[in-house]
Amino acid sequence: MTQDGRRLAGRVAVVTGGASGIGLASVHRLAAEGARVVVGDVDQDGGAAAAEAVDGLFVRVDVTDEAQVEALFQAAVDTYGSVDVAFNNAGISPPEDDSILTTGLDAWRRVQEVNLTSVFLCSKHAIGHMRRQGRGSVINTASFVAVMGAATSQVSYTASKGGVLALSRELGVQFAREGIRVNALCPGPVNTPLLRELFAKDPERAARRLVHIPLGRFAEPEEIAAAVAFLASDDSSFMTASSFLVDGGISGAYVTPL
Ligand SMILES: NC(=O)c1ccc[n+]([C@@H]2O[C@H](COP(=O)([O-])OP(=O)(O)OC[C@H]3O[C@@H](n4cnc5c(N)ncnc54)[C@H](O)[C@@H]3O)[C@@H](O)[C@H]2O)c1
Numbered sequence: 001m002t003q004d005g006r007r008l009a010g011r012v013a014v015v016t017g018g019a020s021g022i023g024l025a026s027v028h029r030l031a032a033e034g035a036r037v038v039v040g041d042v043d044q045d046g047g048a049a050a051a052e053a054v055d056g057l058f059v060r061v062d063v064t065d066e067a068q069v070e071a072l073f074q075a076a077v078d079t080y081g082s083v084d085v086a087f088n089n090a091g092i093s094p095p096e097d098d099s100i101l102t103t104g105l106d107a108w109r110r111v112q113e114v115n116l117t118s119v120f121l122c123s124k125h126a127i128g129h130m131r132r133q134g135r136g137s138v139i140n141t142a143s144f145v146a147v148m149g150a151a152t153s154q155v156s157y158t159a160s161k162g163g164v165l166a167l168s169r170e171l172g173v174q175f176a177r178e179g180i181r182v183n184a185l186c187p188g189p190v191n192t193p194l195l196r197e198l199f200a201k202d203p204e205r206a207a208r209r210l211v212h213i214p215l216g217r218f219a220e221p222e223e224i225a226a227a228v229a230f231l232a233s234d235d236s237s238f239m240t241a242s243s244f245l246v247d248g249g250i251s252g253a254y255v256t257p258l
Helices: 020-034 044-053 066-080 105-133 156-176 191-200 203-210 221-232
Strands: 012-016 036-041 057-060 085-088 134-139 180-187 243-246
Touching: 012 020, 012 066, 012 105, 012 156, 012 203, 020 044, 020 085, 020 221, 036 066, 044 057, 057 066, 066 105, 066 243, 085 105, 085 221, 105 134, 105 156, 105 180, 134 221, 156 180, 156 243, 180 221, 191 203, 221 243
Parallel strands: 012 036, 012 085, 036 057, 085 134, 134 180, 180 243
Antiparallel strands: none
């Protein structure tokens, strides 16, 4: 840590899905901790605005395209000199991904591509730079649904996040002695515009979920970003190959408080 308490001074962080939600909050938090931030997103306007707000770099990228992912991490090195933190966070949960009884192969494949293949590609191209540096922290966004079942299934999403956990664990073990840490972050449900809209229309749907959360509310994106900053920094220097749950207690709960 530097004298002013900023844990990421001199570090370069790449954030995919940085235009919105958890990614956007993390862009702000990582920058506040002293990092130079590279925002990677398909959303040109949102991504450019996010980068501009922290005096960072925006690179338009579709995280399912290997050449574009490679160019994203190369841009970080060319512009700022290194890739110290890779927050591989872009993901989707489209309505066509639902029960196994109704979900088609196209929807299954699309979600696997954006949520899991992207993490394979981003980890691969980040780790290449990190091995040369002998240092790095990779954080892959999974979800609490990777460790618990829901009767309100989004079958490909859940399977993709389970894949993120296994992939992150394996990479964490493989590269542990090269100074590279790899952890999966498992957020609980987060208060995003999408979730707010959905539950405002249907309060019963919100109540059905809230009853399972000991803390009795959804997370704010900033609370997830705080965990990202911890995993990015040397404060988590003895953590690797782990699944880090930031879920308001859901995964530990049987009967919640009234
Ligand atoms: N919101 C939640 O409740 C919640 C809970 C657990 C896990 N997550 C996970 O957290 C991550 C971020 O979710 P969020 O809620 O902030 O979502 P969000 O929709 O607010 O943001 C996702 C970002 O990813 C970008 N993106 C989508 N597809 C892309 C692609 N192919 N290439 C590049 N960028 C792409 C979008 O443009 C957007 O900016 C996702 O992996 C999600 O699965 C979310």
